[in-house]
Amino acid sequence: MTAPNHNWRNFKNVFMQMLTFACAILVVTPLLLVFYHLIKEGFSSINLAFFTQLPKPVGETGGGMGNAIVGTFILLAQAAVIGVPVGVLGGVFLSEYGGTKLNWWIRFAADILNGVPSITWGIVVYALMVVPMHGFSALAGGVVLGMMMIPLVMRTTEEVLQLVPGGYREAALALGISKWKTILQIVIRTALKGIVTGVLLALARVAGETAPLLFTALGNRFWAHNLTEPIAAMPLQIFAYAISPYDDWHRQAWAGALVLLLLVLAINIGVRFLTRDRFRQKI
Amino acid sequence: MPATENPMQNATALAVRNLSVFFGKNAAVKNVSLDIAARAVTAIIGPSGCGKSTFLRAINRMHELNPEARMEGEIKLFGDDIYSRNIQPVVVRRRVGMVFQKSNPFPTMSINENVTVGLRLNGIRDKKTLAERTEQSLRMAALWDEVKDRLSAPAISLSGGQQQRLCIARALAVQPEVLLMDEPASALDPLATSKIEDLIRNLKKDYTIVIVTHNMQQAARASDFTAFFYLGELVEFGPTPKIFTSPAQKRTEDYVTGRFG
């Protein structure tokens, strides 16, 4: 090993280290920029009124995004009702009753669905629900978000269940416990944290979807009284305010964006908290 | 030791006739016939891949977990054909328990929840019964004294040897007639291994035990009868002292003296 070789190798090592460090910083930078801007522009507009009041008519200042915030939660609740059972049970099927060619096709379909642009989802549900119902509705919004959640939840559930060691299933079956009880009480119970994590992350993902809601929930300036009416949602409201010419609305858009980001952040932190190393899982 | 003669002493717990187990086209077990004595310990030895684990799993129908598995022949458990159409695998598994090589207490459950899981998930909820069976099973598994003050502690907080004894208690709680053990001590240190062997010796008063082991010394120490399997066939079966001091078959002699395997 001659001296020049040694130096060159050393230089390569240091160079790569610095390059990868720089890239890592680059990744984090946009997040920091987004946070900075949102807080700078939107923080001042966040007050109690923002969370509780309806938007004021054009020209008046004040008001809030209460209906949009509630609307987002209503849509997420519906999405969960649709997405969680179907997604989780679908994942259970893929993991526990697997092995056939059908499973391969189901997985393939789910992976494709996960890549479908969200606006396409919106158009499909528009054709399936909005047109026959002769109107936009909260229901349609919940359905589209739920359908988007299904392949996501199904795949994460399947993966998490596969991580449960086969030894537990064998031990349970060897005790004379029936297969479905084994799945429910042993396998799912062991993987529960992971399943909940997958569901929460899917919810966080669909919480910010705007395009599909354009074709289904549409948005509403007032409180929705039932699910067959259009309903406000935060992404829709933010969009509407942002492209408007009014400064007051711009400020509220920033605030809305900040609140939405905080919601997603809260879900992620919640997930971290749940998946921390604890002695005993007590979910 | 009881002074009265045990009427079960010479009974046959498992009558195996012409058992063959296939995975796809491969025969892992070929035409094996043997009688496993009740209230005794039978060891199954042989080199890797000789079919001993497959044979063991055929006794509680666990080989059926592999969709490509197929069996021929007959196994009778105290006279009942365990493969008859009238008997569900679940029922067989309540009469024939199993302990695995790698201990696997359920991680989301406490010690006593693990012991009673087989009872609770099969419908037995009476608290008094569960408590009694918990103590009884933990005593039989030689674990009671070590855990009686912390039955609610997580099962995974126990040491490796204790976890394996917990798995034994869990299997015993459903009161099976036969206990199958697949290399139960191979992952344990010598002290933990010797505790397991002591407990096997105690258990055989009430249970029929079949143990697969690659450790010949363990088979020699802990069993009453030994079966030697090679390439899926039963080569020799007899009282343990005879197999290890003067086996009849040359293949047995060669394996036992370490000439292969």
Added chain:
Amino acid sequence: MDNHFEKGLDELRQKLLTMASHAETAVNRAVQALVQRDSELAIRVKEDDRVIDHFEVEIDDLAIQLLTKAPLATNLRLVTVAMKISQDLERIGDEASKIAKRARDLCQEPPIKLSLDLPRIAALALEMLKVALDAFVNKDSAAARAIIPRDKEVDAMNKQIHAALVQHMEENPDTIGRCLHWMVASKSLERIADHATNVAEDVVFLYEAQDIRHTGVKSGIAPGL
């Protein structure tokens, strides 16, 4: 296969055979010293007995070491049989020493006027030992079985010599001391044959896993015949 262990077993066999040849030599020399009234030879026999005793200790040590490796089946029988054979060979050495001692005693006194065919008993006893050891080396348990009945011949010869000596003692009371020495020597040879028989029984156990000791019938007949 554990090479180290195999070497240990080979070493065990070798030591046994070496010990056996020492024992044979001791018996031959003792009888020669007796018959040829050679007290120098007799002293050498007693000294060489220490070598034989040392072999017994070495063989037992090696055997115990091999037992810690937990041998099974044939290997287990080999190790335990080796310990027993070494004990029998040691006793044979002791008997040879006893004969040598009597030889020295007899050298101090004039010979008696009685011809006794001790060499013949010695030859038969040694042949029994040789056959038993050959059977050990050649794994030939049938040969070992065949040698066992010949112990009766040795017993018969000993009885004959005993009777002849008794008669001589009655007729010539002044020879009682010397005759007693001869009796002891003859008895020692009969015991040597007994030890050879033990070795043969041990060889049968080793290769057939059958324990034919104390079966009451010194026939050595294989079962089924």
